[in-house]
Amino acid sequence: MDRQTILALVDQVAKTPRHPDHRFPPARYYTFLQLLAGAVRPQVSVELGVCRGGGSLHLAVGYPLGKVIGVDVESLYPELIACVEELYPNFTFWQMDSILAAEHYRSINYGSIGILFIDTVHTSERALAEYAAWKPSLAEHAVVVLDDRLRVSMREAWETIPGERIRLDNLHDASCATDGGFGVILT
Numbered sequence: 001m002d003r004q005t006i007l008a009l010v011d012q013v014a015k016t017p018r019h020p021d022h023r024f025p026p027a028r029y030y031t032f033l034q035l036l037a038g039a040v041r042p043q044v045s046v047e048l049g050v051c052r053g054g055g056s057l058h059l060a061v062g063y064p065l066g067k068v069i070g071v072d073v074e075s076l077y078p079e080l081i082a083c084v085e086e087l088y089p090n091f092t093f094w095q096m097d098s099i100l101a102a103e104h105y106r107s108i109n110y111g112s113i114g115i116l117f118i119d120t121v122h123t124s125e126r127a128l129a130e131y132a133a134w135k136p137s138l139a140e141h142a143v144v145v146l147d148d149r150l151r152v153s154m155r156e157a158w159e160t161i162p163g164e165r166i167r168l169d170n171l172h173d174a175s176c177a178t179d180g181g182f183g184v185i186l187t
Contacts, residue, residue, distance in 0.1 A: 009032060027171075037058070037066065044067045046117065070094070124158075146183050
């Protein structure tokens with residue numbers, strides 16, 4: 001994966017039909033995740049911070065042959081998570097702490113993670129701890145995705161995680177200049 005491929009995927013977002021289920025908001029970054037999974041074809045994708053399940057759903061749609069694991073400490077929308085699990089058998093939800101889940105993942109040994117989407121509490125401290133916990137399981141050229149990277153509390157994570165950073169803030173609009181934002185880090 002390289003910068004040119006990432007930017008080509010961004011260009012395809014507007015041309016890609018949205019997922020038809022109205023319960024999952026038509027966020028542009030979800031469509032990007034779907035296209036990214038199709039391009040990377042990861043053995044495993046992991047979303048930390050599942051909420052309604054839209055990110056995991058789009059990763060599962062993007063590459064149905066890969067395993068998608070969604071991790072969240074809470075299950076605020078169990079009916080939506082159940083829907084994703086039913087429609088996409090390559091998706092599994094783990095209700096547990098995202099850092100403890102990394103240890104659990106290594107004990108199961110599903111293989112290398114090609115896409116790691118960090119979307120939990122949006123603080124640098126937590127995002128960096130999650131990255132450190134999951135790093136041993138990342139594929140050699142994994143793609144790390146950060147949501148809400150424009151928040152002041154996420155700046156250190158964006159600047160610290162090693163790799164080539166590509167800002168894709170236009171995929172995640174915000175109500176103000178210090179919210180929203182989206183980006184990938186090519187490791």
